[in-house]
Amino acid sequence: MEKRLGTLSIFIENENVSSKVNEILHEFRKIVISRMGTPYREKQVAVIVVILNGTTDEIGALSGKLGNIKGISVKSAISKIK
Structure with a gap:
């Protein structure tokens, strides 16, 4: 399957789940190019x-895992760039 360039926007409304978000991002670290948090x-x-x-x-699996966490909103975008 072809790789694509994509982005995730993650909105954390409950700071108690931040460690779970970091855990999942670490699990998918092989596809992460960059990350910025504010x-x-x-x-x-x-x-x-x-x-x-x-x-x-892979991008869908990451988005889905994060989206299942209560107190988080996730939006993904996948480009046509390969």
């Missing part, structure tokens, strides 16, 4: 943006 204290949310290079199945 706390937005005014809104009591943390935002993490991750750039990925993986198959659509």
